[in-house]
Amino acid sequence: MSTPIPPHSAPPVLEVEELRTSLGSRRGRGNVVDGVSFSLSAGETLGIVGESGSGKTMLGMSLLRLLPRAAQIVSGSIRLDGRDIVGCTVAEMRDIRGAEIALIPQDPMVSLDPLFRVGTQIAETLRAHKPVAAGQAMSEAVELLRRVNIPDPELRAQAYPFEMSGGMRQRVVGAIGIACTPKVLIADEPTTALDVTVQAQYLALLQRLQRETGVALIVITHDFGVVAQICDRVAVMYAGRIVEQAEVGRLFDAPAHPYSRALIEASAAMANEGGGRRFPSIPGEPPPLFGRGEGCAFAPRCAFARDRCRREAPPQTSAGPAGHAVRCFYPLEGDAR
Amino acid sequence: MGSFILRRLAYAILSLALLSVTIFFFVRVTGDPAALLAGADASAEQIERLRQEFGLDRSIPVQLVSFLFDLVRGDLGRSLFYNIPVSELIMARLPATLTICAATFALSVAVGVPTGIWTAINPDGWLDRAARAIAMFGMALPSFWAGLILILVFSVNLNWLPAGSGRGFSSVILPAVALSGYFIASNFRITRSAMLDVLNTEFITLTRAKGLAERRIILMHALRSSLIPIVTLSGINLALLINSSVAVETVFGWPGIGTLLFDSIAMRDFPMAQGIVVVIGVFIILCNFVIDVLYAYIDPRIRLAA
Numbered sequence: 001m002s003t004p005i006p007p008h009s010a011p012p013v014l015e016v017e018e019l020r021t022s023l024g025s026r027r028g029r030g031n032v033v034d035g036v037s038f039s040l041s042a043g044e045t046l047g048i049v050g051e052s053g054s055g056k057t058m059l060g061m062s063l064l065r066l067l068p069r070a071a072q073i074v075s076g077s078i079r080l081d082g083r084d085i086v087g088c089t090v091a092e093m094r095d096i097r098g099a100e101i102a103l104i105p106q107d108p109m110v111s112l113d114p115l116f117r118v119g120t121q122i123a124e125t126l127r128a129h130k131p132v133a134a135g136q137a138m139s140e141a142v143e144l145l146r147r148v149n150i151p152d153p154e155l156r157a158q159a160y161p162f163e164m165s166g167g168m169r170q171r172v173v174g175a176i177g178i179a180c181t182p183k184v185l186i187a188d189e190p191t192t193a194l195d196v197t198v199q200a201q202y203l204a205l206l207q208r209l210q211r212e213t214g215v216a217l218i219v220i221t222h223d224f225g226v227v228a229q230i231c232d233r234v235a236v237m238y239a240g241r242i243v244e245q246a247e248v249g250r251l252f253d254a255p256a257h258p259y260s261r262a263l264i265e266a267s268a269a270m271a272n273e274g275g276g277r278r279f280p281s282i283p284g285e286p287p288p289l290f291g292r293g294e295g296c297a298f299a300p301r302c303a304f305a306r307d308r309c310r311r312e313a314p315p316q317t318s319a320g321p322a323g324h325a326v327r328c329f330y331p332l333e334g335d336a337r
Numbered sequence: 338m339g340s341f342i343l344r345r346l347a348y349a350i351l352s353l354a355l356l357s358v359t360i361f362f363f364v365r366v367t368g369d370p371a372a373l374l375a376g377a378d379a380s381a382e383q384i385e386r387l388r389q390e391f392g393l394d395r396s397i398p399v400q401l402v403s404f405l406f407d408l409v410r411g412d413l414g415r416s417l418f419y420n421i422p423v424s425e426l427i428m429a430r431l432p433a434t435l436t437i438c439a440a441t442f443a444l445s446v447a448v449g450v451p452t453g454i455w456t457a458i459n460p461d462g463w464l465d466r467a468a469r470a471i472a473m474f475g476m477a478l479p480s481f482w483a484g485l486i487l488i489l490v491f492s493v494n495l496n497w498l499p500a501g502s503g504r505g506f507s508s509v510i511l512p513a514v515a516l517s518g519y520f521i522a523s524n525f526r527i528t529r530s531a532m533l534d535v536l537n538t539e540f541i542t543l544t545r546a547k548g549l550a551e552r553r554i555i556l557m558h559a560l561r562s563s564l565i566p567i568v569t570l571s572g573i574n575l576a577l578l579i580n581s582s583v584a585v586e587t588v589f590g591w592p593g594i595g596t597l598l599f600d601s602i603a604m605r606d607f608p609m610a611q612g613i614v615v616v617i618g619v620f621i622i623l624c625n626f627v628i629d630v631l632y633a634y635i636d637p638r639i640r641l642a643a
Binding site: 115 | 538539540542543544545546547548549550551553558561562635636637638641
């Protein structure tokens with residue numbers, strides 16, 4: 001296991017403040033990321049948890065400034081080592097992406113170009129950011145494959161993606177992620193495409209790479225198992241907002257937001273029953289993107305909601321120990337289990 | 338790669354053999370060629386003489402073998418109308434057709450593919466809207482009509498370009514433009530839609546997340562994946578091109594293989610028509626062979642899995 005890094009021991013490499021990303025369509029505009037703030041230090045791992053549609057992937061894409069055409073950042077700041085990248089030009093972002101902030105994509109089966117050798121796909125990342133010759137880049141690519149535990153890396157560098165298994169491709173995209181030793185690495189659902197035995201191996205690999213490089217890791221997931229295994233802190237997203245963030249242990253022991261608590265209970269029940277008869281769920285549905293009301297987005301599904309929750313949106317408040325913050329007028333107290 | 342090419346070459350040769358045998362029987366099942374050649378008012382004696390002259394009095398297997406041997410030697414028989422070897426006539430006419438087809442093909446790729454790439458990168462821009470509207474028009478435009486209009490405007494009224502053949506490069510321009518409407522439009526459409534599909538894939542997102550230069554993303558990664566449908570279409574288009582060149586050759590008075598085929602059918606010059614069909618068949622089989630090799634070159638999955 002990794003040596004625990006005390007929070008905020010170093011100045012944060014990434015500070016996100018009041019980030020708002022809106023998405024337009026024929027039906028209107030809505031904020032897929034709605035006033036998100038958090039910060040992250042070197043070597044720290046933050047889990048971003050939420051249902052699909054909660055805006056967690058959109059948050060990741062906003063941090064990389066790789067949003068689809070219909071979406072854009074409307075306000076807020078993303079400070080990477082003190083520099084606000086929201087104002088960066090296209091060319092500046094190209095230099096930053098892959099070099100300072102990198103992505104490990106969701107599905108390794110479709111994230112590699114099928115027509116290029118994996119060695120080439122790693123080497124081109126290096127060559128995009130460093131003045132290295134093709135041959136030098138290729139031997140660095142082989143080294144990277146070795147670091148992500150690919151057997152026979154010299155041989156494998158010459159292979160095409162279709163000649164590799166899913167677990168191996170996942171490690172290749174991991175190698176691409178760390179190729180230029182970025183400061184921040186975003187892993188989008190790093191394990192969903194893998195089967196369970198490979199999942200644990202891959203998470204261990206991510207942890208080892210983090211220890212070696214000191215990268216700040218953002219893990220976007222819907223799986224509390226992943227959070228428990230590798231994250232230091234966790235942010236729970238609902239309807240584009242971070243409704244609660246805390247140390248992982250603290251969140252599991254004493255979730256303050258009714259939504260966090262419902263999520264944890266649902267995933268605990270699922271783990272206990274092992275996919276049994278009753279599928280645990282939170283009643284109701286996430287709110288639509290367009291035409292969200294004034295109040296707390298979770299209020300319609302919340303067992304504890306009162307009139308005030310439906311009238312106004314709760315601000316972020318402290319919920320006990322340092323670093324535990326929640327957006328709820330009536331935070332829960334005590335043990336979830 | 339080497340064994341792949343050899344295997345494809347074997348297929349091409351097999352296709353050629355099948356084509357030849359098919360043509361051989363096709364000519365013979367449509368009736369007695371000798372009777373057909375001699376005409377309706379020929380006497381039995383005349384027909385019999387023709388039959389001997391063409392070796393049609395021999396047994397079918399013997400005829401087939403000699404037909405195939407002649408083919409291999411490049412002997413396609415003698416034209417009934419011109420009374421010289423068919424192969425000589427075809428070789429005299431083939432360059433004209435190939436010139437028009439090559440020019441049209443080059444034009445359709447040079448205009449259609451870049452436009453498709455550009456509009457896929459900038460969808461719904463003014464160029465995209467204009468190109469889509471023009472492409473719809475180009476798809477529907479009959480080439481012989483386009484040819485007539487082009488002659489009227491650029492030859493008769495403006496007197497910029499020749500309306501006929503034989504004046505070098507300048508006489509290739511109008512027929513190639515007239516013929517290229519459909520081919521430019523289809524190349525543009527397939528490139529645009531293939532590029533749009535590829536640009537939405539996750540591996541393109543990852544190339545962006547890696548911070549690659551946009552030029553490399555578009556021209557190396559996205560275009561290479563789009564090449565498979567573009568090459569497939571090109572194969573179909575080449576065959577179509579040979580067939581549709583007849584109309585343009587007629588309009589522009591080009592002494593090509595299309596007009597030769599047209600005339601030989603009109604004059605019931607059987608060996609001539611048969612020879613042209615063989616040559617066109619060979620051309621199409623060759624195109625398919627080249628396309629198979631291109632597939633393998635572009636896509637390692639085809640190269641290594643085959």
